Amino acid sequence: MIKKYIVLLGITTCLLSSCEKDFLDRTMETSYSEEQAYNCYANIYSSGIGIYSYLPGGFNRLDGAFFAGASDEAEHTNTGSAIQRFNTGGWSPSYNPDDCWSSYYTGIRKATFFLRNSTDYKNIITNSMDTIGSNAVYKKNLSQIKYMRAEARFLRAFFYFELIKRYGGVPIVSKVLSLNDNLKLPRNTYDSCTNFIVSELDAVKDSVIVDWSSFDGTQTGRATKGAVLALKSRVLLYAASPLNNTSNDLTKWAKAAAAAREVIAMNKYGVYSNYQNLFLASQSYSANEVIMFRYYGNNNSVETACYPIGTSGGQSGTCPSQNLVDAYEHLAGWSAAAPYDKVDPRMQMTIAVNNSTWNSRTLQCYVGGTDGKGVTQASRTGYYLKKYIKDGLNLITGNTVVHAWIMFRYGEILLNYAEAMNEAYGPTTLPSGYTLTAVQAVNQIRQRTGVALPAIATTISQTDLREAIRRERRVELAFEEHRFWDVRRWKIAESTLGVPLTGAEITKNADGTFNYNYVKVEDRVFDSKMYYYPIPQDEINKNGNILVQNTGWK
Template identity: 45%
Template sequence: MKKVIYIYSLIALLVTSACNDALDREIVMSLTADQVQKSYERSRARINGIYTYLPWGLMYSDGAMMASATDEAEHTLETCAIQKFNTGAWNQKDNPDGAWNNNFNGIYAANLFIANSYDIEMDYYRLDPDANKQESYQRCLADIKRWRYEARFLRAYFYFELVKRYGGVPLITEPMDVESNFQIPRNALDTCFKFITAECDSAAKNLPEVYSDNVTNLGRVTKGAALALKSRALLYAASDLFNNPDKWAPGYAHPEYISNRTMDRDSLWEEAAKAAKAVIDLREANYSLSSDYPGLFKTYNNAEIILTRRGGSSNDFEKANFPIGYDLGNSGTTPSQNLVDAYEMRDGSEFDWNTPAHKAAPYSNRDPRLAYTVLLNNTNFNGRPVECWTGGKDGKGKSRATKTGYYLNKYVNSELDLLQGRTSVHSWIIFRLAEIYLNYAEALNEYDPGNADIKIYVDKVRQRSGVNMPALPNGLDQSKMKKRIQHERRIELAFEDHRFWDVRRWMIAPETLGATLRGCEIISRGGLFEYNPIDVEKRTFTTKMYLYPIPESDLNIAGWDQNPLW
């Protein structure tokens, strides 16, 4: 009797795990491959296991967030792997982002599930004439069919995560193992995007808008999630990076891997807008903007959330990001002055250090999302005001203290007593309605500038209850509206893993990711504070960094050409 023991490494792109570690251990100990693949109960566990390959953006290596590889933040641990993005010390042999293996692992797990989902043993129910057993049989058949489309959505999501990093990648839709020794070619970029959107269409037609049992099925993908992925994928496909290869990779021998060659750009913008609007129009799902912006990131059950990866109750994130002066705090991800300066004044005007009133009280009368996102000096936090000033409990002079003058507030549960081991729920939002509104506005502005919906949906984000920022000015032309939409994404979606990719697809990374990261020197003068912007770190961004390099070990086996300039 052969036990099922999956050995997973990415050799020639062909291997990965179908289950989480706990399930693997149980399988190895007691079940045959045939039992695992044909069991209804084990199949349910296996589809659940595929969700574990979704991103968990709260914690990368050493507790860092990807925001610290952008102009949003600096990670206080200088030896953290995320810093390699900022110094340029990453390459095809050493990449801090393990997305290549993780997403191909997820793809293989999805392929294996889909292939075996047609052979799940249901005779126990099917052959019993009892009405209750027949009812259970039909319900289980519906479950299996839905699981298959969940797996197809997840596979499409994993492919999107690869494409936005690497361009065209091999499309593998059947389970394959190392012994097959296939040499799989890369697919063209537009072929990959067409595959992703087609899978989203299929999933949207076969997944529910809402689940009747939303407790048991909380966190499962829905029709809304499939349409949201389609919207995001088409937005990326239409953006500058994938349509102007001559601007950043002239002479590259395989432009089909890094640019759209057969997809009309105007049509892509239009389809991206339509997909976003389809999510907006899902009445039954009852998506709505949350009136509690800070609370949105401390729950997994909110009408604004379209898809989230749930985590268990823990305090690891708080330990990683509490200010250094608090018990067990390690500072972690500290917001930049670059980001703080981007938040508007309460009246919608720009913040300006050259305005004396702004400099004297730089955090007064600002967009409320600033304080919701960034922990500011002298703000009450966990029983006392945070002391970001030089010499303060959380300021310069302390090991691992913030270099920027700020700490993270978004996602952080400030009430936890870490010494007593208190914990709380954490989740990582993958899609939410505010992003969809901004996707819709951006795509609409590109192919139908002047459409009234553009301003309407940006204003919906700005004027949500609890934020209440002024509406955009009337009469903005396409170029000015584009800048306002880009600005709104920066503010609304800060620390949600959008900035790293948005500035690449807009091709403004040299002036954003390559800009000097800034902070604030805060001096306490008898209870009053003096604020002075400072340079914190020189950052590096070169043209080749628009895409990741293919890992060299797999590149050599597959015999592909490397991505441009690496």
């Protein structure tokens, strides 16, 4: 008996001691170590592509609203959306619905980390190949990573620009920071940030690809030379603008003009022949006007959000304002009784108006109509958005369509060029080597096939052209996330964002005609401190006195 127990005890002890050795040794098998994340072509590629996910998108990006809802272009129908905070003035260092500080610095680190860890990519790719496969594949892989390293610097420059347009000058981080580094960095000036961004863009402009489709069509959507130069154009335009160029240094305008000219000189891009279709389906990523886009594939979330309330499944979404409608040029024969006829054709390509055909029916934006006041969650402005939106998608059956958000297009470059040229040299003056005047550049936009507005005369004064270009930007680039920033850099936001937003209250007469009454939809708040975003209060507090808050924010 006793023996039996001793045996039993012995067995148990062995069992336990054998278990014990590695019993608690467990590791996550679904993750990589730092070395593994960069140990072969596929992993280096994956580590690099992650940087792209920090690029801004555009569709309904802020709490269900287009960012246009924070400017005088539109009003978002859902009063509870965080975007309304910009309009009510309810944002502060402690609460900013569009706060991007930490997210762009994350993107910046990712790019720097990638550049550091992929330095030796040639050897890594060579050594990690099991067998010598196709030489072509090997060479292609090397090129892929070479391009991606240049793109990483472009993306990092892009993130810095997104930061400075919001916050003004920000700290420039030159390496992958660790906890032991000095993390309390002061702000660089706006100009030094611009210089850094431009130097990075110049450094990589000839190392990125010119066109993906000839190299690898599946990679279309990654940065190209056009994108690098387009960003440079935008960056220098912002740097030359009144907000950031208080002394009106004309050489800054000249640089901006030169940068836009670089894109034009590529002779790769043009003005697409159909303004409305440019923002739809395949044109939004393949038209010759598109320089860079963010691709979203098939979905119907934009349509679901923005179809008129009277369309099955529609929720009104971000609705264009009367302020924007009023900005479109009236053509000869316009009358207040039929306000939507005889206007700049781009108006009805951008905005769905009362009594027009949209979604295969006639819109009833009048009081008591299926899309008008009296229906819960109907548009508060009397208009609905048409730009970007596929007509007649059947939401009941869940139909979808391809969407792509255009980040840079040739139309913007022409307007950047016109604005910079006009400021630097005047409406029609051409410095040596230049072939396109400011007026000519604007007219290319105005005379797009299907738009065909009268050309601006070459006799126009610099001041009048300035106004004309501003108006042109406003309508041409409506809903493309320019207006919110343009009125800031022009320093005119008090009179554009600080005035009431208006809409059309339309009544239907017994004879089927309509009365148009323009009413205030909402009081808007704009303070001079809002030219720049406040730096998040937590970041200020964490930095002691080293990071200085923007003027007026407390």
